[in-house]
Amino acid sequence: MSQAESPHRLEQLRLWAQAQHPSIEGSSDLVLAAGDASFRRYYRLTLESGETRMLMDAPPPQEDVGPFVAIARDWHAAGLPVPRVYAVDADQGFVELEDLGDEPLHLALDGADEATTHAHFDAAIALLEELQRKAPSDSLPPYDAVTLARELDLFPDWCLAQWLELDGQPPGWPALRQALIEQALAQPVVTVHRDFDAMNLMRHAAELWLIDFQDALAGPITYDLISLLHGRYRRFDAATRAAWSEAFRQRAIADGRLSDSVDSDSFLRWVNAMAAQRALKVLGIFCRLTLRDQRDGYLARLPHFLAHLQDSLEGLEGLAGHADFSAWVEDSLRPLIEARVAEVRP
Structure with missing residues (x-):
């Protein structure tokens, strides 16, 4: 089991999400949305309003969210269709993103x-x-x-x-x-x-x-x-x-x-x-x-x-x-x- 798949890691992500959105505390179940060939995992978070966000879990030291966040912001500013970045914790390797759905x-x-x-x-x-x-x-x-x-x-x-x-x-x-x-x-x-x-x-x-x-x-x-x-x-x-x-x-x-x-x-x-x-x-x-x-x-x-x-x-x-x-x-x-x-x- 990788660090990103561990229950402790998932609990850390849940607590971080609650810190970003205090109103969802107590009901912040995360649903695994995707994984890839790296150590990254993606979870869907449902807000109190019903809106959803995508949470990237990129555990250090295997992953570094810095390049993704910097490129996302540069490309968004250039008018390219990339997910909006809402919150970042580079030390823990967490990023809250716009949810683009499930249709690659x-x-x-x-x-x-x-x-x-x-x-x-x-x-x-x-x-x-x-x-x-x-x-x-x-x-x-x-x-x-x-x-x-x-x-x-x-x-x-x-x-x-x-x-x-x-x-x-x-x-x-x-x-x-x-x-x-x-x-x-x-x-x-x-x-x-x-x-x-x-x-x-x-x-x-x-x-x-x-x-x-x-x-x-x-x-x-x-x-x-x-x-x-x-x-x-x-x-x-x-x-x-x-x-x-x-x-x-x-x-x-x-x-x-x-x-x-x-x-x-x-x-x-x-x-x-x-x-x-x-x-x-x-x-x-x-x-x-x-x-x-x-x-x-x-x-x-x-x-x-x-x-x-x-x-x-x-x-x-x-x-x-x-x-x-x-x-x-x-x-x-x-x-x-x-x-x-x-x-x-x-």
């Missing part, structure tokens, strides 16, 4: 036909473009070479060495790793949500709202786009992804986020390189969540993100290390992952 975008994708699915993704991309136009990036940490390298290294460290118990590096890996970093650093810098996914877009008051943005950085223009198009809930074909990417490129040129010197092929190469970087990172993170944090359910998602990795590699022919690494993924990594996932399935 991914629920609307369940059973949706192709036209409806595409409409939802169009709306999400429109919100992403609004984020990039409005959100200040100068106060955010940089998505620099050190960060990119650290994320890429999650793949050999956790997926290969720890989970699959493989020795050595895959063929082509050092060259490909460096090439992916260079492709990311070549891109224009914008505000990057860093987990712009259907799970982190809430449907509320007839629009999409941003949540879970505490890890935002100033970084590559394509990162959030590929987080969505190569995300948890859908796998689109190459032509569909390319069409969305090209429309995004044209609008970015029109509103000044991107130079008109960046042609279609160059931009799509950035997209695929960024998608490969993120897929590799996610494969490592999911193994780390399983092995280190004892979280269930993540191994079953590995084949999905392995498919995303292979999709992105198909668009990177000629990149340093690409040929050897791609062949190894198909011939060695895929069979290994599929066999190991089959072993752990109930």
Whole structure:
């Protein structure tokens, strides 16, 4: 049981909520609303008026509410749809937020036909473009070479060495790793949500709202786009992804986020390189969540993100290390992952 799940921790949160709203004392039952891959938990609080609030429980020292609160206030001031912050106790790791309900975008994708699915993704991309136009990036940490390298290294460290118990590096890996970093650093810098996914877009008051943005950085223009198009809930074909990417490129040129010197092929190469970087990172993170944090359910998602990795590699022919690494993924990594996932399935 994590600290956030302990009865003592919940009682601390209840007492804090009562201190913010004395009129609810004695009737402040908290209902667990959501948890995520971190140590954070979210509880719904009902006020005397019937209005509800969302309480974030982010236990120190594992979590720090400071970045979330600062970004929420900056983005709210910029006119972006983010939950309002009502109260903060950074020492205890508690935040009282506007309640955006229980309808993340991914629920609307369940059973949706192709036209409806595409409409939802169009709306999400429109919100992403609004984020990039409005959100200040100068106060955010940089998505620099050190960060990119650290994320890429999650793949050999956790997926290969720890989970699959493989020795050595895959063929082509050092060259490909460096090439992916260079492709990311070549891109224009914008505000990057860093987990712009259907799970982190809430449907509320007839629009999409941003949540879970505490890890935002100033970084590559394509990162959030590929987080969505190569995300948890859908796998689109190459032509569909390319069409969305090209429309995004044209609008970015029109509103000044991107130079008109960046042609279609160059931009799509950035997209695929960024998608490969993120897929590799996610494969490592999911193994780390399983092995280190004892979280269930993540191994079953590995084949999905392995498919995303292979999709992105198909668009990177000629990149340093690409040929050897791609062949190894198909011939060695895929069979290994599929066999190991089959072993752990109930």
